[in-house]
Amino acid sequence: MLVVFSNIIAIYRKELQGYFASPLAYAIAGIFWLLTGYFLIAILLGPDGLIQQVALRDQMGLTEPPIDLSYEFLQVFLRLMGTISLFVLPMLSMGLYAEERKRGTLELLATSPITNWGVATGKLLGVITFYSTMILPLFVLQAIALSVSSPPMSPGIMIVSHLGLILLAAGVLSLGMFISSLTDSTLLSAIGTFALVLFLWVVDIIGQAVGGPLGDALSHLSLISNYTNLVQGVIEIRSLVLFGSYVVLGVFLTAQSIDAFRFQRS
Amino acid sequence: MIEVENLCKIYGTTPAIEDVSFSVKAGEILGFLGPNGAGKTTTLRILSGYLPATNGTARIAGYEVHEQSMAVRERIGYLPETPPLYPDMTVEGFLHFVARIKRVAAGDRPLRVEAAMERCGILDRRRSLIRKLSKGYRQRVGIAQAIVHDPPVIVLDEPTVGLDPRQIIEVRNLIKSLAGDHTIILSTHILPEVSMTCSQVVIINKGQIVATGTPENLMEKLTAGAGYEIEVEGEIEAETLNSLLAVPGVKIVDLLPTSPTEPRQRLQVVCETTREPGPELIAACVTEGIKVHEMRRTRASLEDVFLTLTSQEEVTITRSPSEDEPESEEIAKDQLEEDQPEEETVDN
Numbered sequence: 001m002l003v004v005f006s007n008i009i010a011i012y013r014k015e016l017q018g019y020f021a022s023p024l025a026y027a028i029a030g031i032f033w034l035l036t037g038y039f040l041i042a043i044l045l046g047p048d049g050l051i052q053q054v055a056l057r058d059q060m061g062l063t064e065p066p067i068d069l070s071y072e073f074l075q076v077f078l079r080l081m082g083t084i085s086l087f088v089l090p091m092l093s094m095g096l097y098a099e100e101r102k103r104g105t106l107e108l109l110a111t112s113p114i115t116n117w118g119v120a121t122g123k124l125l126g127v128i129t130f131y132s133t134m135i136l137p138l139f140v141l142q143a144i145a146l147s148v149s150s151p152p153m154s155p156g157i158m159i160v161s162h163l164g165l166i167l168l169a170a171g172v173l174s175l176g177m178f179i180s181s182l183t184d185s186t187l188l189s190a191i192g193t194f195a196l197v198l199f200l201w202v203v204d205i206i207g208q209a210v211g212g213p214l215g216d217a218l219s220h221l222s223l224i225s226n227y228t229n230l231v232q233g234v235i236e237i238r239s240l241v242l243f244g245s246y247v248v249l250g251v252f253l254t255a256q257s258i259d260a261f262r263f264q265r266s
Numbered sequence: 267m268i269e270v271e272n273l274c275k276i277y278g279t280t281p282a283i284e285d286v287s288f289s290v291k292a293g294e295i296l297g298f299l300g301p302n303g304a305g306k307t308t309t310l311r312i313l314s315g316y317l318p319a320t321n322g323t324a325r326i327a328g329y330e331v332h333e334q335s336m337a338v339r340e341r342i343g344y345l346p347e348t349p350p351l352y353p354d355m356t357v358e359g360f361l362h363f364v365a366r367i368k369r370v371a372a373g374d375r376p377l378r379v380e381a382a383m384e385r386c387g388i389l390d391r392r393r394s395l396i397r398k399l400s401k402g403y404r405q406r407v408g409i410a411q412a413i414v415h416d417p418p419v420i421v422l423d424e425p426t427v428g429l430d431p432r433q434i435i436e437v438r439n440l441i442k443s444l445a446g447d448h449t450i451i452l453s454t455h456i457l458p459e460v461s462m463t464c465s466q467v468v469i470i471n472k473g474q475i476v477a478t479g480t481p482e483n484l485m486e487k488l489t490a491g492a493g494y495e496i497e498v499e500g501e502i503e504a505e506t507l508n509s510l511l512a513v514p515g516v517k518i519v520d521l522l523p524t525s526p527t528e529p530r531q532r533l534q535v536v537c538e539t540t541r542e543p544g545p546e547l548i549a550a551c552v553t554e555g556i557k558v559h560e561m562r563r564t565r566a567s568l569e570d571v572f573l574t575l576t577s578q579e580e581v582t583i584t585r586s587p588s589e590d591e592p593e594s595e596e597i598a599k600d601q602l603e604e605d606q607p608e609e610e611t612v613d614n
Contacts, residue, residue, distance in 0.1 A: 003369060010366040010367050011367070014355070014363050021355075106350075107314075111316055113369055114367050
């Protein structure tokens, strides 16, 4: 047991070292910060931003219902971050296995006394950690900006909504890792992941169109509806279970696909 | 230590290897020889557990490579055709990582990594990023990762490819020094390498084993035996050749074609295995009134064996044995090419 854990940590550390030494990772993080930073300012302070809108509203005398500005801001901003992440996450997960295949290092991992799911778990933890460090500065900025709001921002909602973002990322990255394990081309992996995520993002619309029990089932799978719940501070067990299932499914499928290679025509 | 029985690997309808069987005793070095595409890498990948075989079994230290994969993985070090290196890691960092996933105990790791780096001669580049290393150094890091956990069995796929001559010698010495405590199987298409390092040779062509044995055995198996090449001056006629043929132990006497202006000619004599009628031949020449300028022993080098086995053509045995001097072999071969067409063939 300890050995398995130690193996996962070994892979995890290697992955993290790789991210902090990789120019691509810095580029992705840099662009992410640029975009989200811009939107943070624009949404809050811009001419069409929330502060202006509320001020306008107050001027016109519409004080009912009272708007919790910081809460509204959080909703808009996090929804945006979710959408941007949909583009960024496939880029983070595309290389997880495709790069290993290309470099020939998968042969090293496959001939070492380490299990497939151990490798998959280590890699997933690594990429989630990296994504979390990308989110962290934005979290701090929001905390600072919203700390002076009145009524004051509840820290509980801040944390829950950001955890929701991370859960969303974990699910997407896990599925992306599976797609990456199917190919040795990072481009193909990124495109495949993006297509899958897009499907899961809009599946509730598809579900409504389909109708009936199948449509209902499909709608439940939707990333956006479950994410929105969490962002609003609503912790629904089924959302947690759904994201958790995506994570586990991704790891499981990855381990199987690597193993399938081993069992070809055997 | 390594037992392979009737190993087959079929991709779709194409067989990559068929009915491959061999075994390696503990402490031995097995050379796996074959042209490109023969199935060497496929066999080694099956041995390491990376690929599953379609049929047949392979055992390492008693464990079956497919059924008991984890047990096998703990006991082998593997260098694939392309060294499995992470470009963004340092040499030392990479070896520490490999030591970790190969289950080297935490306390032993620094020592083992140090020892592996020293053995492979990469201590001076321990903090360099792997992507900044030259091919030779990368190959050495690849060998280091195969030995860092001191496995009982080491599988090397073309370990000297891309190295300069000095490094090749170092790597060969390293491999030889590892034998005894470790069982090694290496694949190569560089022939002198096999006769220099290996105690056993398996030759594979088009997915099938064509010969196994020690380097000496193989050479003996496929040649009619030792022979001589004699540079002579004088009148050579049919009777002369016949009287030379009459010398006991001689099988064939041939006159190699030379230009008409050349006063000296060369005789090719092939003898029966284990017979060495050198002095008798000289005596016969003197009796016939032929002047002998030079007499050389010829013996098939492993390369002739290899070419014969893998090209199914008879090959002239006309070069002197000089496995330690590849350059002179090349020169002799060039000289020989001038003497074509080949009329002399080995009579098997």
